[in-house]
Amino acid sequence: MLTRFIFSFIILNTASAEFNYKLFQVTATTFEQKRALINLSKSTSNEFVETSKVYSLTDLVLVPFEFVNATEDYFITRGMTYEFLDPRDVLPATTFHSKHEKFSYNDFYESQIVHKSIIKMVNCSASKPDSPVRAEIFSFGSTYLKKSMLAFRLGRKDVDKEKSPVILIDATIHGNEWIGPPAAHKIIEQLLFNATGHELMKKFDIIVAPIVNRDGYDESLNSFHPYIHGRKNRKPTKDGCLLRRNEGTDINRNFDWFWNSTELTENPCSENFRGEYPNSEPETIALSKLMETSKLIFYYTIHSYGNLILYPYGNTDEKVHNFENMRKVALAGKDAMESTFEIEKPYKVGSSLEILRRTSGASKDYAAGKLKIPISLIHEVGGRRPDSQPRVEDIKTYVDIVWTGFTAMANKVAELEL
Numbered sequence: 001m002l003t004r005f006i007f008s009f010i011i012l013n014t015a016s017a018e019f020n021y022k023l024f025q026v027t028a029t030t031f032e033q034k035r036a037l038i039n040l041s042k043s044t045s046n047e048f049v050e051t052s053k054v055y056s057l058t059d060l061v062l063v064p065f066e067f068v069n070a071t072e073d074y075f076i077t078r079g080m081t082y083e084f085l086d087p088r089d090v091l092p093a094t095t096f097h098s099k100h101e102k103f104s105y106n107d108f109y110e111s112q113i114v115h116k117s118i119i120k121m122v123n124c125s126a127s128k129p130d131s132p133v134r135a136e137i138f139s140f141g142s143t144y145l146k147k148s149m150l151a152f153r154l155g156r157k158d159v160d161k162e163k164s165p166v167i168l169i170d171a172t173i174h175g176n177e178w179i180g181p182p183a184a185h186k187i188i189e190q191l192l193f194n195a196t197g198h199e200l201m202k203k204f205d206i207i208v209a210p211i212v213n214r215d216g217y218d219e220s221l222n223s224f225h226p227y228i229h230g231r232k233n234r235k236p237t238k239d240g241c242l243l244r245r246n247e248g249t250d251i252n253r254n255f256d257w258f259w260n261s262t263e264l265t266e267n268p269c270s271e272n273f274r275g276e277y278p279n280s281e282p283e284t285i286a287l288s289k290l291m292e293t294s295k296l297i298f299y300y301t302i303h304s305y306g307n308l309i310l311y312p313y314g315n316t317d318e319k320v321h322n323f324e325n326m327r328k329v330a331l332a333g334k335d336a337m338e339s340t341f342e343i344e345k346p347y348k349v350g351s352s353l354e355i356l357r358r359t360s361g362a363s364k365d366y367a368a369g370k371l372k373i374p375i376s377l378i379h380e381v382g383g384r385r386p387d388s389q390p391r392v393e394d395i396k397t398y399v400d401i402v403w404t405g406f407t408a409m410a411n412k413v414a415e416l417e418l
């Protein structure tokens with residue numbers, strides 16, 4: 001509640017020079033000073049803006065005027081240095097989002113609004129007897145906070161569901177990657193209403209899970225610092241973290257594929273925490289099960305950012321099974337996107353280890369390594385920092401880019417003999 005209150009206050013006042021809060025940038029160097037910062041963060045008289053990393057030296061703390069003097073004293077008596085920043089220079093403008101409106105591609109919306117809008121489109125399509133599309137809406141699990149994880153299975157009425165190869169698309173495994181929900185919404189919209197989508201479903205049934213990490217996503221939309229908050233799910237870690245918001249598991253490190261084989265994921269309070277054991281999270285379990293859908297031929301997972309299409313693996317430089325074909329599919333996506341749009345930064349194609357960094361327990365690696373799904377790719381959408389939360393004016397273009405890339409890749413999958 002405090003977060004929301006401060007949040008709306010800042011939005012209302014960005015135009016004026018007046019703030020009821022002061023933003024401290026404080027530096028803690030000794031262990032004692034770090035502990036003191038952590039103590040402070042538990043107080044309700046302030047809101048830490050940027051402090052996800054327990055081991056970081058510098059934090060941003062937003063403090064209401066009435067507590068400013070006391071906070072200065074607190075820092076001074078502990079020998080900590082600080083300065084004041086202008087919140088408008090620091091708090092990202094993109095944290096502004098609509099809460100209670102109808103979905104559009106002009107803003108970001110809470111998971112419930114995104115789902116409602118998709119259900120409405122499916123209903124609208126179902127009410128048209130001449131539509132070639134058959135659609136199913138189902139829940140494939142529930143999050144730690146007991147929110148329903150929805151998926152949409154679309155196909156053609158004139159194609160036998162049992163015989164059709166299946167594509168599984170998911171988005172928003174990382175809750176702070178906000179392009180996921182609108183990108184998934186766009187794909188479903190095109191499949192329901194666009195001739196290109198109708199053509200594609202002659203070849204495949206397509207399952208879309210728009211918001212895997214609903215808890216993290218909704219948390220991220222309402223937080224000060226979406227770059228950090230909400231990437232992970234919201235299930236508290238066993239021993240807790242010194243800061244509550246650092247708790248949770250990175251779902252994309254929790255899959256049962258060389259789990260815990262890369263060191264980054266050891267710290268439970270890091271943003272890459274791999275969970276207590278493989279498949280320990282309700283979201284991971286639900287998505288793993290969904291991946292067992294019969295005749296699954298292509299797993300496509302939407303993340304941001306980087307303008308990358310990556311195939312497995314993240315944990316080894318060994319070639320993935322079907323390497324040549326995965327590469328061809330990824331390149332088809334790159335070519336289509338770059339020939340249709342002015343892409344600000346050319347797409348890179350490769351394995352996630354070679355292009356990004358060493359990781360383990362990722363969904364696409366599990367899909368390929370464990371389940372032997374023929375094609376498994378991750379799409380990192382957006383080339384500009386911080387495109388995890390793109391500017392609202394870029395949403396429309398990015399979702400079109402995703403649709404174009406996805407259709408090219410799916411058509412390439414159909415063309416290959418898999």
Ligand SMILES: *[C@@H]1O[C@H](CO)[C@@H](O)[C@H](O)[C@H]1NC(C)=O
Pocket residue numbers: 032033035036039
């Ligand atoms: C932090 O809080 C704990 C418990 O309230 C207290 O024992 C400890 O002295 C505090 N540490 C600092 C550095 O303020």
Ligand SMILES: *[C@@H]1O[C@H](CO)[C@@H](O)[C@H](O)[C@H]1NC(C)=O
Pocket residue numbers: 065066067069
């Ligand atoms: C903070 O200190 C300044 C001067 O040191 C004083 O003028 C101001 O009233 C104090 N504010 C509060 C809320 O105590």
Ligand SMILES: *[C@@H]1O[C@H](CO)[C@@H](O)[C@H](O)[C@H]1NC(C)=O
Pocket residue numbers: 116117119120123
């Ligand atoms: C969709 O249709 C179902 C069944 O007709 C109805 O219960 C539901 O309220 C509709 N949802 C929306 C969002 O239109």
Ligand SMILES: *[C@@H]1O[C@H](CO)[C@@H](O)[C@H](O)[C@H]1NC(C)=O
Pocket residue numbers: 190194195196197403404
């Ligand atoms: C349908 O998709 C095609 C190809 O992606 C696109 O050119 C066209 O604008 C889309 N039509 C609508 C109504 O969205």
Ligand SMILES: *[C@@H]1O[C@H](CO)[C@@H](O)[C@H](O)[C@H]1NC(C)=O
Pocket residue numbers: 260261266276277
């Ligand atoms: C994870 O890996 C680290 C480093 O190899 C190891 O020390 C630790 O015991 C492992 N944890 C679990 C739960 O397997």
Ligand SMILES: [Zn+2]
Pocket residue numbers: 173174177303304
């Ligand atoms: Zn991600």
